[in-house]
Amino acid sequence: MVTSNASRAAAAPTDRSTLQTALDRVPRLRFGHLPTALEFCPRLTAALGGPDIFVKRDDCTGIAFGGNKVRQHEFLFAAAKAAGADTVVLGAATQSNWCRQASAIAARLGMAASLVLVHGVKGPVLQGNLLLDRVLGAEVTIVPGTDLEVLPQHLAAKAAELKAKGRKPFVFGWADLRTQSTAALGYVNAALELDAQLTALGKQADAIYLAGFDVTPAGLLWGIRALGMPTQMVTLNPLQVSGDRHLQIAAIAGGIDERLGIRVGIEPDQVITIDDYIGPAYGIMTDAGREAILLAGRTEGLILDPVYTSKAMAGLIDHIRKGTLKKGQTVVFIHTGGTPALFAYADDMKLDLADGGIAKA
Ligand SMILES: Cc1ncc(COP(=O)(O)O)c(C=O)c1O
Known part of the structure; x- marks a missing residue:
């Protein structure tokens, strides 16, 4: 009620x-x-x-x-830019709208987007949002399962991996x-x-x-x-x-x-x-x-x-x-x-x- x-x-x-x-x-x-x-x-x-x-x-x-995340990314990307980042690291499920909108904005700002995507219901099928992520040039890592609560550890590992390669990652934390x-x-x-x-x-x-x-x-x-x-x-x-x-x-x-x-x-x-x-x-x-x-x-x-x-x-x-x-x-x-x-x-x-x-x- x-x-x-x-x-x-x-x-x-x-x-x-x-x-x-x-x-x-x-x-x-x-x-x-x-x-x-x-x-x-x-x-x-x-x-x-x-x-x-x-x-x-x-x-x-x-x-x-479009979608609701564009409004959110106006503030998040400002924080990433202010920190001197060249790559944003974020994740969700393979048909994530939040990741697709971030991929587009990163492209527009000349940044890279590194996505960690949980297999989820639709998996790695190149359709809808996942297709757009790749069109937009995002780097994609797929992790098995449907549990989004595994994301924080994967995002931290991805950021460490990118840092070791000399990149400047900025993590949009999951549930942070x-x-x-x-x-x-x-x-x-x-x-x-x-x-x-x-x-x-x-x-x-x-x-x-x-x-x-x-x-x-x-x-x-x-x-x-x-x-x-x-x-x-x-x-x-x-x-x-x-x-x-x-x-x-x-x-x-x-x-x-x-x-x-x-x-x-x-x-x-x-x-x-x-x-x-x-x-x-x-x-x-x-x-x-x-x-x-x-x-x-x-x-x-x-x-x-x-x-x-x-x-x-x-x-x-x-x-x-x-x-x-x-x-x-x-x-x-x-x-x-x-x-x-x-x-x-x-x-x-x-x-x-x-x-x-x-x-x-
Ligand atoms: C279309 C759509 N509506 C609503 C939501 C929920 O937004 P929030 O996580 O900001 O509450 C999302 C999140 O991915 C979304 O993609």
Whole structure:
């Protein structure tokens, strides 16, 4: 059941220009196509018969098919450049969007990207994001298994190997709090954009729905609460993890307090993160996700991805059908991107030409 993440501390909200000034003090390279559009989706809204649905198009942040990580990399690459690095080292699964966006940005900055990719569900098939990593010139090391929690040791070993060869690596750590709070500033920026866009429309959002592990929700929730937006934020988690997600998101948000010198003080119990739409495991398409991809595509021409945004949209659709969100309300869906992965999941869509393109059971 969705509860509330409204601010209990009743700290005075920060105005947009004060927050913008604080954010502008942090080193940042600007390469995203920002602000991303906030689009009303009339046909999706009508198909679901619930709240007005707006989509914030972070799938269109520019650079190699865009996505949420472009915002994060604006801050991370600034830190890497400031440290004099010539190579960024990072990792995730083989269809990682975070690695694909880093590969593109590294190319653009004349740096190398060294990726450590866990085999995961899709393995080393040269499609979707992995194909793009190689097109973009990233060096790729594949490690067996599906467990992303092995990454820190592999990233450290890769950095040591590169150093021994005379390179200057900079690690974007996996589950490393410092990296995460820096990256999360990208979503403080997104909150600033969204607040300005809603104000310009004369609207307030009752709810924001998004796919997220921790960095994106931490930055966005921090921004929403800092600005005093009267909006509930619901994160649909794509991955089961061993640690407590609420604690992790609150810890990253605490890092933002420090970085920006503005205390918002997000507590773990203000974080709403839902595991109900993960399905069998991270990276495995679900029936509800497939339905969401077809519905968004066929009502709005909007492409969702198989791993994150389709499951988040499945959660939004389910909440509308269950009446958690109602007609007369306004909901913003943050489209965090990931669309190139769809090509690696062509078979999972279960589409063919003979049935007019209707998903088979
Ligand atoms: C498309 C997409 N959405 C959401 C997320 C989650 O973002 P975060 O890890 O910043 O919470 C990711 C992360 O890889 C992603 O690729």
